[in-house]
Amino acid sequence: MDLTTLALIILVPVLVWRVYSRVASRMARQRSIVSRHYTGLLTFFAMVAVPATELSDPLTLAALGGGLLAGLALGVYGLRITRFEQTEEGCFFTPNARLGILVAMALVARVLYLGALIYANKGSNLPTPKLTDSPLTMLTVGLTAGYFWMYSAGLLRWRMKIRKQIGTF
Structure with missing residues (x-):
């Protein structure tokens, strides 16, 4: 086992923990900022x-579409939850933490798997996989994008409803 492999074995759990803690912190009560919803x-x-x-x-392509629909x-x-x-003080929302973390970490897990696959193929004659090569990867991309797109759209709809009620955005 070379030094690079050992470093990866140590750093991957740290990376997963950092991504998880970042995603989990975003799944708490937060202020609704309209520009962020449009960006989403x-x-x-x-x-x-x-x-x-x-x-x-x-x-x-079907996997991407299926993931998007899901x-x-x-x-x-x-x-709804x-x-x-x-x-x-303003408008706030609290998303369901488990659902948001599950969707985001599914994509993170798939990207880490691809990274491990690329690393394992290093130095061999096997082609380097691309993000768009695997139906499973495209399924997780579609799932993540669909979830957070719908969430952003729902938050914008909620803010528009409030704007109509009180006359300000």
């Missing part, structure tokens, strides 16, 4: 649109 819409749309333009394999459905469910608050 654009980012998660691009997360599906960019790979979809590159895909030529029907199975991989993510949209989970997003609707996530919005979200706690919304309108206070004098």
